Amino acid sequence: MAEVRFSKVTKKFNENVILNGVDAEIRDHEFVVIVGPSGCGKTTLLRMLAGLEEITSGEIYIDNVLVNNMHPSKRQIAMVFQDYALYPHMTVAENMSFALRLRKAPKAEIDQRVTEAANILQLTKLLGRMPKQLSGGQRQRVAIGRAIVRKPKVFLFDEPLSNLDAKLREEMRVEIAKLYQRLNATIIYVTHDQVEAMTLAGRIVVMNRGIIQQVGSPIEVYRKPANLFVAGFIGSPTMNFISGRLSMADGKAVFQSEDLSIGVPGFVLHESEAVDGREVVLGVRPDDVLVGGKASEHCSEKLQAVLEVSELLGHRENLYLKIGQTRLVAMVEAFFNQAPGSAVPFCLNYTNMHFFDKITEKRIG
Amino acid sequence: MDILYSIYEVLWFALIVLTGIALIEGYFYYHFKFYDRRWFFPVALIGFPLAAVAFCRALGLAADPFRPLLWFLGSEALITLFFRHIVKGRNQLAYLLLAPAFIGLALLLVYPFIFEIYLSFHDLKLTTIMQWKNTGVLPFVGLRQYVNVFTTSPLSEVTFWALLGRTLWWTFINVFFHVTGGFALALLLNNSIRFKGFYRTLLVIPWAMPQVVAVLAMRGEFHSQYGFINIMLVKLAAAYPILASLGIGPVQWLSNYPLATCTLINIWLGIPFMMVVILGGLQSISSSYYDAADIDGASYLQKLRYITIPLIKPVLMPAVTLGTVWTFNNINVIYLVTGQSGGTEQADILVSALYKAAFTYNRYSYSAAFAIVIFAILFFISVFYLKSFDAAKEER
Numbered sequence: 001m002a003e004v005r006f007s008k009v010t011k012k013f014n015e016n017v018i019l020n021g022v023d024a025e026i027r028d029h030e031f032v033v034i035v036g037p038s039g040c041g042k043t044t045l046l047r048m049l050a051g052l053e054e055i056t057s058g059e060i061y062i063d064n065v066l067v068n069n070m071h072p073s074k075r076q077i078a079m080v081f082q083d084y085a086l087y088p089h090m091t092v093a094e095n096m097s098f099a100l101r102l103r104k105a106p107k108a109e110i111d112q113r114v115t116e117a118a119n120i121l122q123l124t125k126l127l128g129r130m131p132k133q134l135s136g137g138q139r140q141r142v143a144i145g146r147a148i149v150r151k152p153k154v155f156l157f158d159e160p161l162s163n164l165d166a167k168l169r170e171e172m173r174v175e176i177a178k179l180y181q182r183l184n185a186t187i188i189y190v191t192h193d194q195v196e197a198m199t200l201a202g203r204i205v206v207m208n209r210g211i212i213q214q215v216g217s218p219i220e221v222y223r224k225p226a227n228l229f230v231a232g233f234i235g236s237p238t239m240n241f242i243s244g245r246l247s248m249a250d251g252k253a254v255f256q257s258e259d260l261s262i263g264v265p266g267f268v269l270h271e272s273e274a275v276d277g278r279e280v281v282l283g284v285r286p287d288d289v290l291v292g293g294k295a296s297e298h299c300s301e302k303l304q305a306v307l308e309v310s311e312l313l314g315h316r317e318n319l320y321l322k323i324g325q326t327r328l329v330a331m332v333e334a335f336f337n338q339a340p341g342s343a344v345p346f347c348l349n350y351t352n353m354h355f356f357d358k359i360t361e362k363r364i365g
Numbered sequence: 366m367d368i369l370y371s372i373y374e375v376l377w378f379a380l381i382v383l384t385g386i387a388l389i390e391g392y393f394y395y396h397f398k399f400y401d402r403r404w405f406f407p408v409a410l411i412g413f414p415l416a417a418v419a420f421c422r423a424l425g426l427a428a429d430p431f432r433p434l435l436w437f438l439g440s441e442a443l444i445t446l447f448f449r450h451i452v453k454g455r456n457q458l459a460y461l462l463l464a465p466a467f468i469g470l471a472l473l474l475v476y477p478f479i480f481e482i483y484l485s486f487h488d489l490k491l492t493t494i495m496q497w498k499n500t501g502v503l504p505f506v507g508l509r510q511y512v513n514v515f516t517t518s519p520l521s522e523v524t525f526w527a528l529l530g531r532t533l534w535w536t537f538i539n540v541f542f543h544v545t546g547g548f549a550l551a552l553l554l555n556n557s558i559r560f561k562g563f564y565r566t567l568l569v570i571p572w573a574m575p576q577v578v579a580v581l582a583m584r585g586e587f588h589s590q591y592g593f594i595n596i597m598l599v600k601l602a603a604a605y606p607i608l609a610s611l612g613i614g615p616v617q618w619l620s621n622y623p624l625a626t627c628t629l630i631n632i633w634l635g636i637p638f639m640m641v642v643i644l645g646g647l648q649s650i651s652s653s654y655y656d657a658a659d660i661d662g663a664s665y666l667q668k669l670r671y672i673t674i675p676l677i678k679p680v681l682m683p684a685v686t687l688g689t690v691w692t693f694n695n696i697n698v699i700y701l702v703t704g705q706s707g708g709t710e711q712a713d714i715l716v717s718a719l720y721k722a723a724f725t726y727n728r729y730s731y732s733a734a735f736a737i738v739i740f741a742i743l744f745f746i747s748v749f750y751l752k753s754f755d756a757a758k759e760e761r
Contacts, residue, residue: 047656050656050660051659051660052656052659052660071659071662072659072660072662073659073660073661073662073663074662077660078660079656079657079660081653081656081657082653083651083653085651085653085654085656085657087654087657087671087672087675088676089675089676098658098661098663098671099660099661099662102661102662102663102667103662146657150661
């Protein structure tokens with residue numbers, strides 16, 4: 001197993017900057033998920049680590065060895081591709097043993113490793129099949145098996161679940177989590193799906209526009225998003241954002257937007273950040289819009305909204321609220337028995353309230 | 366005014382063809398649409414045979430209308446029963462759209478083929494052709510023409526077996542170099558090189574040119590005195606005496622090595638087709654296979670062997686089958702290079718010998734039997750190829 005280090009890694013296609021100075025470190029035995037919207041450069045970063053893409057500038061180290069100019073097969077990595085890339089004219093066993101056969105490994109060793117991987121992934125009965133005779137989930141397992149057989153230092157997963165349907169994706173997600181517990185390997189996993197990122201990762205790397213936005217454990221990224229992008233990208237339904245400005249009254253900070261005004265206690269926004277007249281964005285997750293609750297120490301003053309639409313999800317319900325021209329989504333326990341158009345009192349949970357500077361988009365409290 | 370008359374003739378011909386198609390379509394439409402009506406049988410059995418006989422008489426055929434009428438009645442009875450109990454109006458549109466092409470093909474292929482079989486069991490040659498014209502009867506000879514095909518020479522001296530061997534050799538050499546040459550060029554063009562479109566166009570030109578033009582131009586280049594190739598050989602031998610001492614010098618291509626010349630020209634002509642087909646196959650291979658192979662540690666040659674070649678097989682096999690049939694049947698190159706006035710027999714393959722037997726020596730029935738033998742050979746080659754292609758497809 002191994003650690004991976006990216007140092008000021010840059011990638012340009014002609015004049016298009018895909019990656020702009022990426023610095024990151026992945027520790028031994030760590031499961032790191034790189035997440036971001038499509039086109040943010042996450043797959044390019046992974047392919048550069050695998051050696052399938054040239055590095056414009058910067059350095060990539062695997063186990064403190066510079067691999068910039070090393071052939072992919074020498075980097076001791078294994079990659080699982082989005083479209084699986086199983087060789088269609090080879091059986092499952094041949095697919096899994098291809099790398100070892102190219103290396104002219106002894107036959108006994110090849111057999112032993114293939115059997116071992118097949119056992120882990122429950123592929124034993126499928127070893128003689130052709131890829132086209134397998135279902136999507138089975139192909140995915142073969143692709144993972146092909147990686148396991150090679151006993152690499154680092155496993156790379158490139159959006160491995162995005163070609164599966166929703167139900168199968170959930171199953172495979174659990175399978176991958178189990179596999180990680182069993183192999184305890186260094187895994188770098190690229191996805192655009194924040195649910196996969198939250199559930200699988202030991203640490204999440206959030207990327208946008210070729211820049212790392214935040215690195216942290218899932219709960220850090222969720223509870224303390226470093227900027228507006230991370231706050232909006234992680235979490236479903238999306239965080240509510242309200243633009244406004246801060247004003248100081250009697251030494252206490254007050255957030256004021258066109259439609260609402262909320263006192264901001266010192267434990268939410270540090271005094272040094274609370275500058276009179278500062279343009280800010282208030283972020284609050286739908287879970288933290290407390291409907292009908294009484295104002296308390298942890299909740300803001302009571303506010304009034306009008307219910308526009310409510311969506312029943314089963315055990316939860318999404319409420320689309322309107323305060324003047326401002327719209328908010330609240331998530332409450334089912335069943336919320338009020339008709340659209342009725343008045344709904346709510347308050348915002350101070351404990352999970354986020355403030356971002358409007359210009360730098362960085363977190364300030 | 367001549368041009369106007371020609372246009373008028375063409376339009377008239379088009380009108381006849383369109384009317385023919387309309388009649389055929391109407392005939393089938395009736396059978397598809399009204400198969401379950403009560404009046405379906407009576408109308409069809411009275412109407413269509415009478416109309417057909419009337420049409421034949423209008424053309425001056427069927428002087429005695431009774432026998433043709435029975436024929437038409439019988440076949441119409443079978444057709445109506447078929448439509449009533451088997452077709453039952455299903456897939457109406459598909460068959461109506463297929464009908465004109467199918468009938469055109471039947472007229473162009475099936476009728477001549479049947480006539481060819483008829484000829485091959487009779488004896489039509491210069492001495493019997495007037496008898497045939499006057500009486501419409503040809504002497505029946507059974508299998509004698511087929512025996513002749515294998516025992517006598519279609520030309521003046523070379524035997525069938527020598528021709529067959531030469532043809533197989535010619536086909537193998539040509540297809541082999543078409544595939545290897547086309548594959549090599551396609552691999553080069555599949556890289557991201559500059560001016561790719563330009564190179565591709567240049568390389569396809571020999572194939573896009575009319576074969577007559579291309580072959581005659583190349584034939585000129587093989588001229589012993591003024592051809593490019595001999596000029597180059599002379600200059601090379603003069604510049605590097607060592608080459609001359611190895612015996613390299615001008616060659617009498619057309620008179621001493623006619624088959625080799627034809628082969629070189631045909632290889633040059635056939636490479637572009639294979640290149641285009643293989644290039645299409647290469648471009649359809651997902652690049653992630655190569656990525657996976659890179660990570661698995663495959664070298665360039667290993668990727669070629671384990672990924673490229675197995676994955677282009679499905680496009681390559683039909684192309685090779687077609688190429689084999691075309692090369693086996695390729696009379697153009699051989700006839701244009703060697704066949705004209707007093708040409709040599711050294712370069713003849715089966716089909717060019719067939720052409721000469723039929724139209725230079727006027728042995729029509731013999732040629733018909735000869736053609737059927739060639740057809741059988743090609744048929745078996747194609748079936749063999751397609752079977753092996755299916756087997757390859759089963760594998761994946």
